[in-house]
Amino acid sequence: MANIRRRSLLSGAAFGVLARPGRAQDWPNRPVRLIEGYGPGSAPDIIARLIGKWLSERLGQPFVIDNKPGASGRIATEAVAKSPPDGNTLLLVLNNNTVDAAIKDKLPYDFIRDIEPVAGIYRQPLVMEVHPSVPANTVAEFIALAKQKPGKINMASAGVGTGTHIAGELFQLAAGVSLFHIPYRGVQALRDLVGGQADVYFGVVASSLPQIKAGKVRALAVTTATRSAVLPDVPAMAEILPGYEFSAWYALGAPKGTPASVIGRLNKEVNAALADPQFSTQLAELGGIPLAGSAADLGHLFVSDTDKIAKVIKAANITIE
Numbered sequence: 001m002a003n004i005r006r007r008s009l010l011s012g013a014a015f016g017v018l019a020r021p022g023r024a025q026d027w028p029n030r031p032v033r034l035i036e037g038y039g040p041g042s043a044p045d046i047i048a049r050l051i052g053k054w055l056s057e058r059l060g061q062p063f064v065i066d067n068k069p070g071a072s073g074r075i076a077t078e079a080v081a082k083s084p085p086d087g088n089t090l091l092l093v094l095n096n097n098t099v100d101a102a103i104k105d106k107l108p109y110d111f112i113r114d115i116e117p118v119a120g121i122y123r124q125p126l127v128m129e130v131h132p133s134v135p136a137n138t139v140a141e142f143i144a145l146a147k148q149k150p151g152k153i154n155m156a157s158a159g160v161g162t163g164t165h166i167a168g169e170l171f172q173l174a175a176g177v178s179l180f181h182i183p184y185r186g187v188q189a190l191r192d193l194v195g196g197q198a199d200v201y202f203g204v205v206a207s208s209l210p211q212i213k214a215g216k217v218r219a220l221a222v223t224t225a226t227r228s229a230v231l232p233d234v235p236a237m238a239e240i241l242p243g244y245e246f247s248a249w250y251a252l253g254a255p256k257g258t259p260a261s262v263i264g265r266l267n268k269e270v271n272a273a274l275a276d277p278q279f280s281t282q283l284a285e286l287g288g289i290p291l292a293g294s295a296a297d298l299g300h301l302f303v304s305d306t307d308k309i310a311k312v313i314k315a316a317n318i319t320i321e
Helices: 002-026 043-059 071-081 097-102 139-148 163-175 188-195 205-213 260-275 277-285 295-316
Strands: 032-036 063-067 089-094 115-130 154-157 180-183 200-204 218-222 247-255
Touching: 032 043, 032 071, 043 063, 043 089, 043 115, 043 205, 043 247, 043 260, 043 277, 071 089, 071 097, 071 115, 071 247, 089 115, 097 295, 115 139, 115 163, 115 205, 115 260, 115 295, 139 163, 139 218, 154 163, 154 188, 163 180, 163 200, 163 295, 188 200, 188 205, 200 205, 205 218, 247 260, 247 295, 260 277, 260 295
Parallel strands: 032 063, 032 089, 154 180, 154 200
Antiparallel strands: 089 247, 115 200, 115 218, 115 247
C-alpha cells in the first residue's frame, strides 16, 4: 500500500513538473496591467487604450491602463523591467525607449536586455508646428528666421531624449540652425506652444491634429519621408531637407523571460487588430499606419533605432541626466 501511495505521489509530482511550462496556456487568468509613461490624454495613452480595449475583448480579461508619467517614459519602463515575467505586466514601448538603449550605462535598466519585444502597433510622423505668432509659413521661411536669430527661437519638447526632442535635433543638424531647447514633462509642451510660451514643437500627429485644425498652431512639415494622409497639404520634411526622416512608433513590450507562448498569443492578437478594418481606420484617423510583424521584426527595429538615436545623441551632444 505504501508503495502504491509513493508511486501515486511521484506521478503527481511528475505531472506538476510537466504541466508547469504549459501554465502560460491559461494566460490571462487575471487582469493585465499595460503601463504607459506619458499620462492621460497623451498620444501614447490614446494608443494604449485602443489596443487595451481590443485585447480585453479578445482575451476575456481587463487590460488596465496604468499611467506612470515622468522622466520621458523611464519610470514606466523601469517598473516593467522589474516586474515578474508572467505576462500580467506589459509596457507600451515608444521609439523614445531606444534612447534608453543608447545611454544604458546611466539607467537602472538596459532596455534591449530587460524588455522583451512583443508586437508592433503603430507608426506615425511627427509634425513641425509653430505658434501663429511666429513669422514663418514654410520650413524655408523658418530656417531663414532661425539663421537670423541663432539660439533665440524656443523649441519645446516632451523631455530630453524623447522623440519630440530628437526630431528637433535632427532638424537643427540638417538645416544648420540653432534653437533654444525647452524640455517639458509630456503633453505640457504642446499646451505651452498653444499658449505662446514656446515657438516651435515637433509634436506627435495624434495629439497635435486637433490644435492644427483649430488654427491654434501652424503645421509646417511632417517628419516622415512622405506626406501624411491626415495632413495632405503639409509637405514632408524630406521635400525641403532631402534625407530627413523621423517617425514615432508604438509597440508592446514585456519583462525579459515572459513565456514565449504569452508573447506569441499577444503578437497574434495585436496583428489581428491591425488587420481589422475598423481598428486600422482608427489608427489612420490618428495620422499613422499599422506596424504589423513578428516579435523578431520588432526586436530588429529596437536595435536599428538604437543605432540611429545614438548617432544623433553624439552629434548633438545631448546629455541625459
